[in-house]
Amino acid sequence: MLLLGLTALILIGLDTCTEWLEPAKSRFEQAARPFHWLTNLPARLSEWGDENVVSRKELEAENEQLRTELSIHKAQMLRMAEITAENARLRNLLNATELLDDKVLVAELIGVSPDPLSHRILINRGSRDGAYIGQPVLDDRGLMGQIVRIWKDSSQVLLITDSSHAVPVQVLRNGVRTVAEGTGDYRRMALRYVSPTIDIVAGDVLVSSGLGGRFPVGYPVGKVLSTEQSAGQAYMSVVVEPTANIERSRHLLLVFSNVEDLSAGEDEDGG
Numbered sequence: 001m002l003l004l005g006l007t008a009l010i011l012i013g014l015d016t017c018t019e020w021l022e023p024a025k026s027r028f029e030q031a032a033r034p035f036h037w038l039t040n041l042p043a044r045l046s047e048w049g050d051e052n053v054v055s056r057k058e059l060e061a062e063n064e065q066l067r068t069e070l071s072i073h074k075a076q077m078l079r080m081a082e083i084t085a086e087n088a089r090l091r092n093l094l095n096a097t098e099l100l101d102d103k104v105l106v107a108e109l110i111g112v113s114p115d116p117l118s119h120r121i122l123i124n125r126g127s128r129d130g131a132y133i134g135q136p137v138l139d140d141r142g143l144m145g146q147i148v149r150i151w152k153d154s155s156q157v158l159l160i161t162d163s164s165h166a167v168p169v170q171v172l173r174n175g176v177r178t179v180a181e182g183t184g185d186y187r188r189m190a191l192r193y194v195s196p197t198i199d200i201v202a203g204d205v206l207v208s209s210g211l212g213g214r215f216p217v218g219y220p221v222g223k224v225l226s227t228e229q230s231a232g233q234a235y236m237s238v239v240v241e242p243t244a245n246i247e248r249s250r251h252l253l254l255v256f257s258n259v260e261d262l263s264a265g266e267d268e269d270g271g
Contacts, residue, residue, distance in 0.1 A: 103256040104253045104255055106251060106252070106254075107123040107155075107252045107254050108124050109121050109251075117163070119163075119184070119186070120156055120157065120158055121156070121157045122154055123137070123154065123157055123254075124153065124154055125154070131147055131150055131155050133148065133149075134146055134148075135155075135254055135256070136257065137253070137254060138219065138253045139245055139253070140253075141220065141245060141249075142242065143215065143219045143243070144244045145158050157252075159182070160182055160189065160221070161182040161184070161186050161242060163183060167214070167215060168208065168209045168210070168211040169207060169208060170207060170208075170209040171200060171204045172204070172205040172206065172207050176198055176199060176200060178193070178198075180192075180221055186247040187246070189240040190239060194227075194235050195234075195235060195236070200227060201224065202224050202226050202227060205222075205223055206221045206223065216257040220244075221240075222240040222242045223240065224239070225239045225240060226239045227239075
């Protein structure tokens with residue numbers, strides 16, 4: 001009976017003590033929260049790092065995939081642009097054939113001379129197609145050159161800008177005749193022996209004169225860029241820009257005209 005009484009008093013005392021310590025307990029818990037947060041910080045940082053590392057890897061993989069897809073789309077767009085430009089060139093070439101009275105054959109450039117001083121190209125037409133030495137070659141804008149070597153399935157063309165090439169021309173405006181020479185520059189030619197008294201000015205259009213029997217009359221050759229008379233010189237310096245896209249055209253026209261076939265008596269090279 002006494003034991004029961006003591007137990008009851010202890011329980012009552014503990015209960016009373018608990019109620020009395022409650023404010024202190026609450027303040028202790030509040031004070032302990034930062035320490036609890038700090039003790040859990042490594043675990044929190046580890047969890048945050050795992051989540052963000054995974055997210056970064058996923059983003060990098062996604063970005064790499066997007067870059068690959070973008071590169072593919074750019075390549076496809078470039079190819080489409082190239083095809084569109086080629087179609088435009090072919091349409092221009094077709095329009096050019098309608099302006100010619102002579103029979104023509106479309107040829108394609110398949111090679112360029114590796115020598116920067118030699119303006120020669122290789123085309124995919126030869127004697128099998130009826131091509132011949134001296135045959136005029138044009139693009140959709142004007143005279144490109146002439147065939148100088150020939151095989152069964154290909155030919156070599158000497159461009160009008162080669163330093164060894166010369167073509168008789170006349171001024172479209174007034175019929176003045178002269179000779180246009182290559183200078184070794186794809187965008188520049190020069191007129192030979194032009195007297196200061198001759199009526200040639202910047203902007204004049206030059207066409208083939210037909211003299212010499214190599215090129216038919218009236219094919220566009222170039223446009224006069226400038227004329228200059230140097231002191232002590234008997235002739236003017238006349239700079240001409242070729243009409244044809246000498247260094248860019250890929251599809252060309254072989255013209256079957258009434259000019260003389262210069263290949264007579266010459267043997268074909270190769271087979």
